[in-house]
Each structure stands twice: as structure tokens, then as C-alpha cells.
Amino acid sequence: MAEPLLQVTDLKTLFHTPEGTVHAVNGISFHLREGETVAVVGESGCGKSVSMMSLLRLIPTPPGEISSGTALYRGDDLLRKSEQEMEDVRGREISMIFQDPMTSLNPVLTIGRQLTEALRVHLGLSQEEAEKRAVQLLEQVGIPDPARRLGDYPHQFSGGMRQRVMIAMALSCAPSVLIADEPTTALDVTIQAQIVELVARLRETLHMAIIWITHDLGVVAGMADRVLVMYAGYIVEEAEVQDLYDSPSHPYTLALLAALPRVDRRRDQRLKSIPGAPPNLLVKPHGCPFAPRCEFVIEKCREENPPLMNVGKDHTSACWVAVTTGLHR
């Protein structure tokens, strides 16, 4: 197998707060191949965004600290680069789009000004060339009458349009990796579908790898190749997308799938939820972090945190119990 585009090993991110140290990301390892789409799923506060922002070194330090790990992008360790070198990576090699398009655009700068920024910084285009390119980009993400809209301010755009602008900005320098941090969460359902479709189409034309952070397992099924399930700063399961839906093998994944609303469910049935709340990351967990909420919990879970174990081809899970049989693994 060829060298992956991005190889993250044992990434740990801490936040030093007055209340104590928050263990936000606890040694995750994963890889991303060229042109591949990986979805990262999990509840709020389980370290999805923090781990991806750590890769781009967008974590404010202090209070944050990337305490260990390597992130090899085309052989170079992103975590060892200087701030100047990172500026060249951000937007040029790896782009990121954020959850809330309403707040991710600067309200006092025109769309054109913000869109041409990366083009001028990274590609060294002149203002005129950059504007020409910006018009093409807006066209590409489906904004009507792009030439006129360059001079507009963000408040003149709707939420869906703004997210399209954000995507255009992220793609302006044709990056190899796009990190999408819940890009559809703040949008209504029909717009969500349009954005997902748009990204899927652009992925084909630009041949880029995507890391899609979400808690919408429906979107995951539609576009991801592989899925990472995160819980309390750990990756608890990793599998090909079809494999994950067919044979989920971590109790947390099972619970997430069971919590999905379904149109064919009877109306008088309540939506399932996972009892309890994610653990307090201030306290370093002893044993498996999911143990207090787990239906399958056994004695060993409370004593030792399970490592990721192979449960199938390209399928790993961090659980002492085989969920299909209930047997100790």
C-alpha cells in the first residue's frame, strides 16, 4: 500500500485550565489516503474538532498544548513545523471549513476581499487575477451572478449561500485535504443536502481527501469511505463505512446507531438516547471511559482501558466484549 497522505500517530491534546488539565484528545492514531473521505463521528465534546484543529495547529496555546504525537503530511511532521511554515500549509495544502457560516465570515469585509485573500497569499496572484479566479470559484459552488456578488458583504447572503462561500474560500487554492467541521449542522435540512451534494461533486473534480466531522450518521453513510468513532478523546472504532453499519462492534457505535431517528419507526415510540453524559475530561478516566454508560460492561472494563483491536478486515474496535456474542474478547 502506498504511503498515506496524512498519518497521525498518538496525538494528544491537553488544555491547562484553572480547574485542572482537560484531556481533550488522548493519543489518537489514524491515516488518510489521497482522495479518500473519512468521517469522524461522536457526541459533542468528544474531541472531534479539537483533534482536527490540533493538526492545523489552530489550538490556542496556552491554554492548549499538543503534548505528544506526530502528524506526517506527505512525510513532513505538521506538529514540528514553525508558525510561518504552518501559514503556508493552512489553506494551501489543508483547508478547513467551520460549523457556523453565520459567524465564520468577517462582517466588515466584502466576500471578494475574503475570497481573494488566500489566492493572493498562497498563489501570489495579482488582485485582478485573484478576482477572476474568485468569480470562477463562486460559480463552481453554485452562486448565481458571481461577478456582482463579489462586492457584497456577508449579511447580504443567506446561511446556505454563506456556507457555499466558505467552501469556495477553502477550495480556492485546490488543497489536498479538506477538513469539514460539521459544515451542515447550522443549516436547514434541504440546504444540508445541497451542501453535501456540492462537496461530493467537488471532491470528484478536485480529487481531494476529506475529513468530515459530523454527528449525523445519515450523511456519513452517504459520502464517507471510512468512519472513525470518537469518544472522550479516544478513537473507539474504525471501519469501512458499510462494515460499520453492518456489524458495529463497539457498544458506543451501537448506541449511536440506535439513537438515529427513523421514518419507519412507530410514532408512539420514543427516540432512543444514550443514558448519562460523556465523562468529565478533567479527570483522567480509569478503565474504559464508556464503561459507566455501557450495557455490556464487565469487571475488566472498569480496570483497564481496552486498546484498539482488530475485529475484521480494516476494522478495529476498542472493547473487551464482542457485542454480537456478549463474550469476553
Add this chain to the structure above:
Amino acid sequence: MALFGGVLLILLLVFSFGGAFIYSEKYANFNDTSQRLQAPSAEHPFGTDPIGRDILARTIYGGQISLFIGFVAVLIETVLGILVGALAGYYGGALDAILMRFTEALLIIPTIFLLLVMAKFFAGNIPEIHIGGRTFSGSVIVIIVIIGATSWMYLARIVRAEFLSLKESEFILAARATGTSNSEIIFFHILPNTFAPVIVSSTLSVANAILAEAYISFLGLGVQQPTATWGNMLDTSVKYLDSAPWLWFFPGMLILLTVLSINFLGDGLRDALDPRSRAV
């Protein structure tokens, strides 16, 4: 009110700068001791001063200097305030601590003493300067720098507070994620967002700068004769408070009107630019 302030300010600017076409500067500094302390008349509409200079002409040229000092001092103040506030707010940590302690140290010294001490300290041999065929006392520049250097602290605090909240916003994160450098983010992404409070504060500062110039000139430490300012015209009038009221009435009135109009304008700008303080 804001409109009234704006119109009044424009009228004052026209008076000071347009008046220069009617009276020459030579005339403003021309003394005819036979005409000293004349009450307002057709020949000298505002009267004459103790050495027989025409007060109308002197208020015109004094107005130019006073307004010039006001605006340029505020320019210096704004640049300093923005620089200190932006660096402290954006980088935080040790730099913030140092810059803010320095700011606070200057703030706890009463401004008027600081002004007077600096004015006295720098009042030594100041060469005259020549700009555009006109001669100014070098003290004009000294006063501008002193006022600018002693008034930026409040603005720095405002800018710092704005930066502290804005640097956490999503669009700054997004800008960083596209590889924008720190200096670009500070000056082109965050700074434009702070313009509303900065403009309001700067406008009001113009009034304060004009007042500050009047204080120190009144105390004889400011702009030196023969260059006229409204402030040093008041200084000469002290001895003639009852006997020649026109000496202080006209420059005093002009200072009052200028400060009033700028304050009205500043309040109007605040209402227009900051929706939170909009009156019902």
C-alpha cells in the same frame, strides 16, 4: 443634534480657513500700539488686543492652529492607541501585561500635570518652522506630540477590549485556517471591526485635545507668541477681564462652540455606529 454639531463644525472650519482669504497673516500679527485695547468697532469687529492687534484676524489664524492641533494630536493618539491596544489584545500573555501596566502607569498620573511637566520640559530652544511660506512657532509641533502622547491610553484600552473578544470569533479562526498571517489578521481582519468605537472615541478626543491646548497655552506653556491660538489669546486677556471683555469673549466663545459641536457630532456618531447605545 448631530447635524447641528456637524454644520457648526463646518462653519467654524470655514471661519478659520476661509477667513485667511480676507485677512492676511501679516495683518493678524501687525501691532499698532496707537490702536491698543479698542472695543469692537466697524474697523475692528472683534476689537484689538493690548498691543493693538486685530482680534478677528487673530481668532481666524488662532482657529487654524487650534483645530490643526486638535486633529493632528488625535491622529497621533489614534495611531498609538490602536497599536498598543491591538498588540496587547491580540498577543495577550506577557506582552499584554507589559503594555497594559505601562498604560495604567500613565493613566494614574493626572493628565494635566503630565501635560504641563512635558510642556515645560520640552519648552527649551525650539526652532521656528516654515511651512508653505508661513512661519510657525515650533511649540505647535511640541504641543501636538505632547497631547497625542498623553491621551492614547483610553483608546488603547478600548481597542484592546475589542481585540480580546474579536480574536476569539469564528471568522478569525476561519481566516487563520486559510493561512492568513498574524499582521494581516490584526490590521485587515480585526481592526475594521473596531472602527465604530474608535471613530466615536477619536471624535470626542478632538474636543479634548483642543481643550488641552487651550489649558496649556492659557498657562503660558503652550504655543508661543506671536503664533496665535485660541488658548494663548485667552492668556493675554486675563489682566483685562473687566476692562476689555472682548479679549476673552471671542476666543473663549469659539473654543466653547468647537468643543460643543464636536461633542454633538461624536454623540451622533455613537448613536449611528453603535446600535447598543441607540436612544429610544
